[in-house]
Amino acid sequence: MRKVLITGVTGFTGRYMAEELAAEGYEVHGLSYRQPLGALPAAVSAIHCCSLNDAETLRTLLTEIRPTYVVHLAAVSFVAHADADAIYNANLLGTRHLLEALRTAPAELEGVLLASSANVYGNATEGVLDESAPFAPANDYAISKAAMEYLARLYQSRLPLIITRPFNYTGVGQAEQFLIPKIVAHTRRHAEVIELGNLDIARDFCDVRQVAQAYRRLLESPAAIGETVNICSGFAYTLQYVLEQAAAISGHSMEVRVNPAFVRSADVKNLFGNRTKLDSLIGDLPQIELKDTLRWMIEYSGS
Numbered sequence: 001m002r003k004v005l006i007t008g009v010t011g012f013t014g015r016y017m018a019e020e021l022a023a024e025g026y027e028v029h030g031l032s033y034r035q036p037l038g039a040l041p042a043a044v045s046a047i048h049c050c051s052l053n054d055a056e057t058l059r060t061l062l063t064e065i066r067p068t069y070v071v072h073l074a075a076v077s078f079v080a081h082a083d084a085d086a087i088y089n090a091n092l093l094g095t096r097h098l099l100e101a102l103r104t105a106p107a108e109l110e111g112v113l114l115a116s117s118a119n120v121y122g123n124a125t126e127g128v129l130d131e132s133a134p135f136a137p138a139n140d141y142a143i144s145k146a147a148m149e150y151l152a153r154l155y156q157s158r159l160p161l162i163i164t165r166p167f168n169y170t171g172v173g174q175a176e177q178f179l180i181p182k183i184v185a186h187t188r189r190h191a192e193v194i195e196l197g198n199l200d201i202a203r204d205f206c207d208v209r210q211v212a213q214a215y216r217r218l219l220e221s222p223a224a225i226g227e228t229v230n231i232c233s234g235f236a237y238t239l240q241y242v243l244e245q246a247a248a249i250s251g252h253s254m255e256v257r258v259n260p261a262f263v264r265s266a267d268v269k270n271l272f273g274n275r276t277k278l279d280s281l282i283g284d285l286p287q288i289e290l291k292d293t294l295r296w297m298i299e300y301s302g303s
Contacts (some may be wrong), residue, residue, distance in 0.1 A: 002025070002027065006073060018044050019041075019043045029045055058098065062107060070098075075091045077141075112162065124138075195257045195259040198264070203236060206231065217281075
């Protein structure tokens with residue numbers, strides 16, 4: 001059975017990644033810096049507790065597990081996270097320790113997927129962005145991801161690396177500090193008012209389930225080794241569209257107040273990804289429309 005190790009398996013994306021891989025017959029092992037509360041997710045065979053900065057324990061675990069594939073999702077993922085040291089420690093140093101451990105681990109790796117971010121492009125360029133767009137990181141999170149990509153080049157000849165640059169994506173379980181979950185949470189509790197930033201900017205949004213499928217199919221594509229790939233829908237959705245769809249689905253409308261603290265004057269109006277390279281590597285990826293993702297999130301009744 002093919003074994004896969006997912007770092008950050010208990011996080012938002014990690015849980016969906018585990019479900020995607022388990023459904024395709026993989027033996028899923030998770031790496032978490034702390035033991036999760038409650039029962040293990042059904043998709044995960046085992047969760048191993050280890051900090052990526054504990055190099056010795058990490059090497060021991062890799063020797064025991066001997067994964068065929070690795071999906072590296074562990075990171076500080078919130079752009080506005082207040083602790084810059086934590087961002088660099090997790091996103092850059094943690095990745096270095098993982099890559100170094102993988103380099104020396106006695107395993108026959110067929111694919112190592114590193115999740116970077118479309119934030120490396122910044123907000124300086126209007127329109128569609130392909131993988132050749134220059135870096136213009138505008139915050140510590142984006143800088144940490146750009147630095148991680150440069151770091152990965154040191155291991156490119158020694159490990160079967162795939163670097164992904166996901167644009168915005170969302171789904172059930174994403175923290176309310178992110179934009180769409182914030183709108184969904186306000187909608188579900190029938191809030192009268194919501195405070196947001198620029199309403200007329202348009203951004204690319206994917207469904208987390210679609211992202212997980214794209215990651216799995218990239219791992220299975222020999223042509224993806226050594227490549228850097230946008231993960232995106234190829235469409236730009238305005239914040240006004242999101243609000244209108246949420247109201248249509250729920251039957252609840254809110255007063256929207258623009259909070260100057262949330263407005264970034266340097267934001268370009270339209271920013272979205274080019275998915276040509278992704279499609280060439282994995283073939284057609286069924287599109288989940290944003291309105292369907294919103295319906296799933298608003299009407300979700302599970303735990």
